[in-house]
Amino acid sequence: MRLGVISLGCPKNTVDTEVMLSYLKDFHLTNNPEKADYVIINTCGFLQASRDEADGAIGEMLSLNGPKVIAAGCFVTKDIANLRKKYPGVHAWLGVNDIANIRRAVDIGGVYTSSKPCIYSSGEHTALLNGVSAYVKISEGCGHRCSFCTIPSIKGKYRSRKIQDIVSEINNLVDSGVKEINLISQDLAYYGRDNYKKPVLPELLKKICASTRKYFWIRLLYLYPDAAVIDGVIGEMKKDERICRYLDIPFQHVSDKILSSMRRGHGIDRITGIIRDARRSIDGLCLRSSFITGYPGETAADFLALKKFIAAGYVDKAGIFAYSDEPGTHAFTLEKKVKEKTALERQKILALASAEVCYYNNSREKGKMKKALVIGRRANGIYIARTQENAPDIDGYVVIKSKKSLKTGKFYDCKITKYSKFDLEGAV
Secondary structure (H helix, E strand, O other), X not given: OEEEEEEOOOHHHHHHHHHHHHHHOOOEEOOOHHXXXXXXXXXXXXXXXXXXXXXXXXXXXXXXXXXXXXXXXXXXXXXXXXXXXXXXXXXXXXXXXXXXXXXXXXXXXXXXXXXXXXXXXXXXXXXXXXXXXXXXXXXXXXXXXXXXXXHHHHHOOOEEOOHHHHHHHHHHHHHOOOOEEEEEOOXXXXXXXXXXXXXXXXXXXXXXXXXXXXXXXXXXXXXXXXXXXXXXXXXXXXXXXXXXXXXXXXXXXXOHHHHHHOOOOOOHHHHHHHHHXXXXXXXXXXXXXXXXXXXXXXXXXXXXXXXXXXXXXXXXXXXXEEOOOXXXXXXXXXXXXXXXXXXXXXXXXXXXXXXXXXXXXXXXXXOOEEEEEEEEXXXXXXXXXXXXXXXXXXXXXXEEEOOOOOOOOOEEEEEEEEEOOOOEEEEO
């Protein structure tokens, strides 16, 4: 079976795609959909832009009149009735909780969107789209009710995996040659509150590190601003250099009024307190965050406060998103909407402010020695690598020029020689 794969959305979707491939086993991947027997499109339905992208992918694959199309993921769960009417030619539909039915979906087609909320186990994640850097999902769903977010309605309640199952998966991945493990969840800080009755992310990190002496990186992505959990995580960072000095903590805004309306459960005092304590506790910590601008009721003063916060470098890297008015959310019902044009203009301004911070931070790296993981080759003698401060898919790179052949998936000591706004240049 020749199989084409289009995996849209966030890294959590990437893991779901890999689990589907793990179930199928007997296939050959092709990057030419016209030569594929089947094309799996794993969709994202989080925002309108994501749904538009999925719509385009489904329509394009159906227009080939060759491969059978299997649509899966969040968008399918969110809007299966309308999608079936719009695309009657789709061979099979697969919801977010129905991944285990992928074999039947391929063989006989149909609609699979009714399974109960679930989460995969280590034995179900054996196929990888990237053999150097892998994502490991430690939970599914969400325990928060942020006003702007549709995830709980799509994915369901928060469901933590067992510690030993996660440790087993990571050991298998590391033994197979993976050099970077990225722990992902809708909220890592919430991990364990359901099946362990308390947050146990620091304990999970401790068990992972104790399970093997092999050198690899562990990176944490998407931590809700929980000061106690973050403090525990930093404590484990100090004990083991394999835990990347990198934290992704989505703050979403800095205006107490906006944060309250967003139902985030924290304000600017907690945000600055977490940042202050984290930077005091560990040298070289890289902080990344996400922010939404154009949220209903965001005034010019609220926006200015957010701009000043980002420009001041409280966080090293920032993802800036223009608010998307999503039906079914509490925010959708709010008045005092910010015009889309204004939201997009503010997004650009904040992105520029963040880029200036990145450029300044990169200028301070020149001359330093860094451990870098080579992830590929751009051209003869030119390699692409990452440091602990660079998360896959969202951050920049270190471009290494070397007359000596470098191996993908190997760590090298690298001296930073040049810098630009987002990337660094170095020499082994």
